[in-house]
Amino acid sequence: MSLADYLEWNIDFEGQRLAELISQVILTISAIVGFLYGYVQQSLEATIMIFGVGFAITLLVTLPPWPIYNRNPVKWVSVQHEKVEDRVTSE
Amino acid sequence: MFEELRRLNKRQVALQVLNILMVLTSALMIWKGIALATNSESPIVVVLRITDIHSYQKLSGSMEPAFHRGDLLLLTNPASQPVQVGDICVFQIPHRDIPIVHRVIKLHDEAKTGKQFLLTKGDNNNVDDRGLYNARQMWINKEHVVGRVRGFMPYVGMVTILMNDYPQLKYVMLGVLGLFVLIHRE
Amino acid sequence: MHNLQQRLSATFSFAVSALFTVLGVVAAISWVTGYGTAATKVNVRDIRVIQSRYGPDYFDYGRKTSEFGMLKFDIDADLTPLFNWNTKQVFVTVVAEYETKTHNKNHVVVWDKIITDKDSAKIALRKVSNKYALIDFSQKWRNQVANLSVHWDVTPHVGFLQNGRGDTSTVSFTFPKFEGGR
Numbered sequence: 484m485s486l487a488d489y490l491e492w493n494i495d496f497e498g499q500r501l502a503e504l505i506s507q508v509i510l511t512i513s514a515i516v517g518f519l520y521g522y523v524q525q526s527l528e529a530t531i532m533i534f535g536v537g538f539a540i541t542l543l544v545t546l547p548p549w550p551i552y553n554r555n556p557v558k559w560v561s562v563q564h565e566k567v568e569d570r571v572t573s574e
Numbered sequence: 575m576f577e578e579l580r581r582l583n584k585r586q587v588a589l590q591v592l593n594i595l596m597v598l599t600s601a602l603m604i605w606k607g608i609a610l611a612t613n614s615e616s617p618i619v620v621v622l623r624i625t626d627i628h629s630y631q632k633l634s635g636s637m638e639p640a641f642h643r644g645d646l647l648l649l650t651n652p653a654s655q656p657v658q659v660g661d662i663c664v665f666q667i668p669h670r671d672i673p674i675v676h677r678v679i680k681l682h683d684e685a686k687t688g689k690q691f692l693l694t695k696g697d698n699n700n701v702d703d704r705g706l707y708n709a710r711q712m713w714i715n716k717e718h719v720v721g722r723v724r725g726f727m728p729y730v731g732m733v734t735i736l737m738n739d740y741p742q743l744k745y746v747m748l749g750v751l752g753l754f755v756l757i758h759r760e
Numbered sequence: 761m762h763n764l765q766q767r768l769s770a771t772f773s774f775a776v777s778a779l780f781t782v783l784g785v786v787a788a789i790s791w792v793t794g795y796g797t798a799a800t801k802v803n804v805r806d807i808r809v810i811q812s813r814y815g816p817d818y819f820d821y822g823r824k825t826s827e828f829g830m831l832k833f834d835i836d837a838d839l840t841p842l843f844n845w846n847t848k849q850v851f852v853t854v855v856a857e858y859e860t861k862t863h864n865k866n867h868v869v870v871w872d873k874i875i876t877d878k879d880s881a882k883i884a885l886r887k888v889s890n891k892y893a894l895i896d897f898s899q900k901w902r903n904q905v906a907n908l909s910v911h912w913d914v915t916p917h918v919g920f921l922q923n924g925r926g927d928t929s930t931v932s933f934t935f936p937k938f939e940g941g942r
Contacts, residue, residue: 499767506771514778518785525845527917530782538775546767639876640849640915648920659855659867660913660923677851679872682897683865691897697851697874702892725920727783 498552502545509544513537636696637662637675645728647675649721657681657690657716662723665694665714667707673720676703682713690716786846787919796841800910800926802854804933805887806832809901811938814893827901827938829894831856831870832887833908837926839881842914850875851913852883856894858906863897870894870908901935908933 494502513534521530640662641647649664657663659678666673679702680693691713695702704712808830813823835854842850854871870890875881896904910926 507774510775510778514782518782527845659869660853660911679869681867682863685864727918
């Protein structure tokens with residue numbers, strides 16, 4: 484992998500869907516848990532902190548290109564060298 | 575990423591430039607819109623006539639610990655409701671640029687005309703606002719009041735404060751945005 | 761959603777939406793349930809009228825005959841019911857209200873205090889002097905009857921400001937006419 488590819492932290496499309504699902508689930512759960520816990524404890528700071536932890540976890544789990552996101556790499560069609568005759572007939 | 579740049583032909587370059595311009599102009603529109611809605615006088619008046627509600631950014635520390643720089647305040651100003659003591663008002667002294675957000679600590683309503691004479695003070699200040707009013711002005715009236723603070727959202731306005739304090743940040747952000755659009759081909 | 765910057769921005773915007781939804785629900789709950797009422801009591805110990813000059817901010821600083829009320833009062837207030845998870849601060853004021861011939865509504869804050877947490881929400885003070893100048897619009901007091909009451913103003917962490925007053929704490933007093941001499 485070249486440096487540019489490495490820095491992009493690409494993941495494949497299946498992994499993309501998985502990452503999005505995971506991030507939404509973690510964020511929603513931490514929002515709800517934070518809300519309920521804060522309400523019971525009557526502390527808005529607790530709500531914000533629980534949500535903040537959930538956000539940090541989300542970033543840790545979905546941002547780096549962990550191998551599970553790259554299990555279905557995109558199958559690029561290999562470059563085909565065209566024969567000169569084929570080009571002439573199709574134009 | 576960098577190979578893609580090399581592969582761009584003239585038409586694609588033009589397309590990317592147009593993309594960049596669109597992003598920049600819409601960012602500029604949004605930025606100017608926000609600046610207008612929160613800082614200048616006339617758009618506020620227009621918004622008031624339509625919806626009676628608008629938002630306001632708090633800039634200084636005279637109302638701490640209630641409001642801090644960067645908090646977003648929601649104002650209303652129905653003409654029918656007189657101002658009460660304890661209300662937090664946004665008011666503008668004639669010939670002064672910046673509206674002030676302070677609490678009303680005294681009011682005297684004239685019986686015949688219903689005219690309100692108000693004195694305000696910031697929670698965190700020791701003295702009342704007479705030093706901020708114009709020379710010889712002892713009171714402000716309802717017409718100086720732009721709105722009364724009704725609702726509150728913390729930290730939302732921090733972006734505008736940062737933009738004001740560090741104008742280089744504006745260019746940095748636009749530059750980064752532009753860079754993303756340029757490199758990104760989808 | 762292919763590369764890092766797209767995932768970052770998508771995650772970030774979802775997080776912001778989730779956070780704002782939570783805060784919105786918090787604000788809505790506070791708006792619907794309110795903050796409750798506090799038990800307050802205030803009574804007047806002493807009221808005198810003196811003549812003095814206004815401070816240098818006032819344009820008639822030279823005039824020595826402005827009449828000021830010097831008030832001493834006691835205040836008891838338990839403001840703990842007003843504190844819930846969304847309460848950022850409670851602003852307590854003691855307000856003098858009266859009517860004159862020229863002005864039918866006069867409210868003057870004589871004392872205020874900012875309370876930021878539940879532990880310091882109980883007030884029991886004696887012989888408190890008025891913090892702010894007790895001076896009428898006309899700058900004269902003439903046997904004026906006034907009411908003293910306690911008001912509070914709740915500033916939330918997020919949502920709408922709410923205020924209330926202790927109705928049971930209203931107390932009447934009369935400004936004596938200034939007879940001359942201090």
